[in-house]
Amino acid sequence: MSQLSYARYGKDNIRLYKVDKNEKTGVHTVVEQTVCTLLEGDIETSYTKADNSVVVATDTQKQTTYILAKQNPIDPPEHFAAVLGDHFIKTYPHIHAAHVKIIQHRWTRMAIDGKLHPHSFYRDSNEIRVVEAVTREGEGITIRSKIEKLLVLKSTGSAFHGFHRDEYTQLPEAWDRILSTEIEAGWKWKMFKDLTEVKKVDFNSAWVKARDITMKTFAEDDSASVQATMYKMCDQILAAVPLVEAVDYALPNKHYFEIDLSWHKGIKNKGKDATVFAPQSDPNGLIQCTVTRKSKSKL
């Protein structure tokens, strides 16, 4: 009557912390991650026939994550995700694909009296670095890197006018508005043949470039719209990181409404006099795009 169409399973929310202690300098470097591993393969009978012999227990996946974290660097997270995926498909002949997601949390080194502290850190924002890697037996490794929850705002240098108007339109044109968004930016790497290829890539410098381009463009662009500004970000990341095939952004437009205060002693707080605004939590615009390289025409 029914059939299993798709299945994968694993351990989610594996919390992981690793410290590297430089014995010579006494400087510690810390990394904290939340890991999810999901396995695919010949596991159908575990669902349809209660056959647990094919199940690599989710607890085993968690223990494996700890052991491989001890035996390998966990930063950059792209490398560690590929190490985990490679282990699962090579260790278990009936497991044919491994999905590994890693969220890397921020621990920023404290500066005390102007000097970077050797072993004290703080969480400077909710921003996270995310990696989604899929290792498929006989195919290779696909990796998507992401920035999420990077909250930004500019108090001028943004406009939105000339948009389509009809009998449903109420929004006035804006030549100078506040622009605020929570950056979600992703970049998909070309398919890697194997772990050796992955290990050659400098994922950390790509992350720094993508983040710097995002912030610099946000700050410096005389923004005509969220759409136009985000396209410029994608275009620059593709130019800066040749191994990246596609860049995507999802940007909520976090609105700040002007408040009419003229009812109180004629206070001017609209247009060029506006200084006090009401930040809105919802609804918000949501602007998304994916940008890829133009295929080269054959001459």
Ligand SMILES: O=c1[nH]c(=O)c2[nH]c(=O)[nH]c2[nH]1
């Ligand atoms: O940058 C913007 N893009 C839109 O599509 C849009 N729509 C809207 O109401 N405000 C904005 N702002």
